[in-house]
């Protein structure tokens with residue numbers, strides 16, 4: 001079967017790729033576009049390691065068929081830093097050692113960015129609910145929650 | 160497998176007629192995990208999200224029209240809908256994480272036909288109707304009549320749900336949906352209960368709908384609970400009758416989430432609590448808290 005041609009905007013750049021219609025956006029990002037930051041933890045929507053922001057909405061790239069991305073705007077973990085300047089969340093994750101193996105980290109960063117974009121000063125409870133779709137087998141979550149709250153403070157001082 | 164994205168209902172019905180082995184989808188939050196689990200691939204997948212009626216939410220005067228392929232995040236974000244039908248919107252908002260909410264839909268939740276689908280008891284409690292398009296034209300069917308068993312519906316080949324109709328609530332009406340899950344997020348209901356109550360001027364129940372989920376092959380209404388409520392005040396006697404009727408209406412399975420005896424008991428408890436929550440909202444709605452629509 002002929003492959004489908006998809007044109008979309010990824011991290012601000014216009015990107016074209018070819019895919020099979022039953023490929024997920026996650027596999028297309030990783031295998032066709034070469035952006036391997038998004039991870040596959042489960043492939044079924046449970047772990048959030050594949051989180052991306054598609055047309056402004058946080059979503060699991062593993063639950064999207066790649067052809068659905070035609071014309072869409074996608075932000076992956078590779079797109080959240082400002083050039084060489086890390087996103088405040090990346091900075092506070094590093095400073096707070098909010099990761100161990102790191103497989104969950106891209107998903108947490110993207111989900112936390114989606115939260116802070118909507119709600120720059122969330123409460124701890126709001127952070128915990130917003131990240132309920134992201135699983136981490138290593139950290140016990142506490143350092144991740146602290147890092148997100150620290151990045152929210154950073155947001156404030158940056159205005 | 161071919162991906163097809165029709166822009167109109169007519170285009171979709173034509174494509175479905177041309178591809179008898181096709182499956183429609185909206186959020187794919189059930190479809191993709193099922194394919195991953197080994198379900199055979201359909202010949203084609205028809206994406207309903209490019210059809211404007213299927214992805215819009217609008218107040219049509221007498222009723223709301225809710226597109227069947229509208230992401231639940233759009234429903235929880237709709238203040239007017241959430242103010243008039245907080246129970247329905249809360250039920251939709253319980254489906255999965257924020258990541259899932261940007262994709263999951265009421266049409267998918269209903270037509271996937273899981274007995275534990277969270278939005279279904281709340282849709283039934285609110286008397287919602289599904290507008291179905293197909294080769295023979297359009298027909299409208301009560302939501303409660305759509306699922307026929309786990310994984311099966313009464314939809315015929317080539318048919319799909321375009322939208323749902325939801326009549327505006329009369330004055331002094333409130334709805335509620337409660338579920339029990341072992342965690343606080345991201346789990347499948349052990350029991351769910353959706354209730355809608357309208358009170359009369361004296362504070363007695365004028366009408367009631369009670370629906371329970373996850374305790375039988377499909378979500379079902381509990382007529383005995385509704386009869387126990389109508390004409391009566393909400394008190395210990397009526398609430399005990401509601402609980403007893405809900406427990407008796409269960410035909411649950413035993414699984415790792417709960418035994419038959421546990422599900423039966425919890426169904427009674429949740430139905431009673433959902434009646435109390437819906438009645439409180441109904442009473443508060445005289446102050447305009449949940450009936451602030453200008454259309455009535």
Ligand SMILES: Cc1cc2nc3c(=O)[nH]c(=O)nc-3n(C[C@H](O)[C@H](O)[C@H](O)COP(=O)(O)OP(=O)(O)OC[C@H]3O[C@@H](n4cnc5c(N)ncnc54)[C@H](O)[C@@H]3O)c2cc1C
Nearest residue numbers: 045185186187188189190255264266267268270276277320
């Ligand atoms: C991590 C995770 C957590 C979840 N948590 C919950 C939960 O808490 N509660 C819950 O109830 N569910 C839950 N689900 C299941 C799922 O998200 C819901 O059932 C959702 O509402 C399905 O909607 P969808 O649009 O994604 O369906 P899809 O996957 O697109 O479709 C599901 C089925 O319905 C059919 N279908 C879809 N739309 C239509 C239509 N308009 N007309 C006719 N047929 C149609 C499809 O052919 C398919 O058979 C969860 C799923 C995941 C991945």
Ligand code: FES
Nearest residue numbers: 041042043048062
């Ligand atoms: S890989 Fe997508 S949610 Fe786990």
Ligand code: FES
Nearest residue numbers: 100102136137138
């Ligand atoms: S750091 Fe290993 S899964 Fe989170």
